[in-house]
Amino acid sequence: MKTQVAIIGGGPSGLLLSQRLHLAGVETVILERQTRDYVLSRIRAGVLEQGLADQLRQAGVGERMDREGEVHEGTEITFEDHRLHINFRELVGKTVMVYGQTEVTRDLYKARDDMQGTIIHEAQDVALHDTDTDSPYVTFTKDGEEHRLDCDFIAGCDGFHGPSRKSIPADKLRVYEKVYPFGWLGVLSETPPVSEELIYSGHPRGFALCSLRSRTLSRYYVQVSSQDKVEDWSDDRFWEELKARLPQDAADRLVTGPSIEKSIAPLRSFVAEPMTHGRMFLVGDSAHIVPPTGAKGLNLAASDVFYLSTALISYYKTGAETELHDYSAKALRRIWLAERFSWWMTTLLHKFDEEAFDVRVKRAELDFLMSSRAAQAALAENYVGLPYD
Template structure:
């Protein structure tokens, strides 16, 4: 098989890149290790920067998002039973969209089906070859038979544990990482949101977040030790803990119900440099991980797709190499800014085991400054709604 761009990974970044390229007449093949049903069952983020909203519209997959998504013009930070509202619209003129990653993936699959896009599921042993040559190719095993795809470029959209980043020689690749000493216990429930906007709460017992996917589907989190197991937390225990940590007015009107999904996610900050080696380009979680506090994971993948898509478009339409040559530098500039924001939000809103009284006072002072400084609120809002591509 021959294609122009071989895309390893059939999550939202791989599907979005394929969809954008197809609309411009550039061929691609997507290779996904899991089944389609498995990909669609993954519950992930749901806060979209406006740049990602526009990119989905450009890809022709924004209709359902525009009809069902929820526009948020601000968010709430809570501490010591008082609430600070960050007014995105007033401070930046922008907003964010609440629309689940699972829904985005559904929309992208529907679009790829409608256009006859090639997505190969249950592709085992995917291996890129010749990445430092002018003729790369990718091999994989399907139904016990090995197949080969010759291509011009390889896009590694296969996540943190995928093969793409591991294909870059260790003498070239540099990795930066911080692992946080806690995780998020998350519960998905068919209940209305606790508020019209997201609530980020810091409490002496730890962080909490009241989020949403739809008007009838909520996602809530509490900070827990890494030693905790999902089995340690009954639904009743989770709801009781969440109510302790969020403002009293929100706790009083919180609607509880059975969990339909419950998991504990560790938090880490991670960046790999460079994001290009030869004919390979890393995209999304293959190159970087952020703690979810800043809602940047999916959005950073989208900005990577934007840079790579435009670089490939310039290469194939105009024969100009600058976009591809500059991909890693441009993507990493935005990645590190998002890493900084996610790191700062995590430090401001979580209880750390070794922070002591001094650390607690520093957090309280930071929130007090934020509450009374328009400049500080503007900086937070600018980063939350998304820095320009």
């Protein structure tokens, strides 16, 4: 089997990369370890930067998003008795789209099917070979039989635990990581959202977030210890804790109900450099992880897709490799800016085991944010997404 670009990983980044390349006449094959049903069952964040929403439209998969998604022009930040509305459109002239990652993946699958794109599910034992040569290839097992996929380039869209990053020699890779001493307990419920916009709440009991997937599907989070287990948290306990961390009027109008999904996500920051090795390129979670506080995970993967697809299309049109050589540096510049923003929001709004000085500095930071339009504009600029440059 042979293709131009072998894509490892059939999540949204791999599917979007395949779609963008296909529209430019570049052949791809996607290898996905899981079944399609499994991929579509994963519940992930759903705040799309304007850049990602525009990419989906350009790739021909934005129609349902524009019809069913929720355009958000701002968000609310609360702490103690203070409430601050950040108006994105007023401050920076942009918005975000609330549309579930599962729905993005579903739309991309449909587009790949409509164009007869090749996606091989349940590809096991995927291994990358000769990535530092002009003839890389991938081997995998399907239905007990070993296969070989020859290609010009490999895109590793296979997440943190996939084989792509692990194929880079240890002496060629540098890793930066910060592990936070807490996680997010998330609950998905078939209830109307407490607010039309997201509420980020910093509270002495810990952080809380009110978000939504639609007018009838809500996603809520509370900060919990990294030692907590899902089974420690009944629905009743979760709702009572969430109410305690919200402004009173929001707590009063909160509609509760049975959880249809409940999980605890650990928080960490992670970056691997460089994002290339020969003709293999890392994309998304295979190269970087951000705390979910700034809603940057999927959006960062999408900016990687933008840079890499642009570089590959340029190569196949002109034969020039300049943009391919620049991919890692260009992607990492935007990644570190997003890492900074996610770290800042996490530090600002979560409860840590802090010294008195740190607590007072955090309060001063919040006071500055409340009083400074420039600080609010900086938050808005980062939240809606920095430009792809």
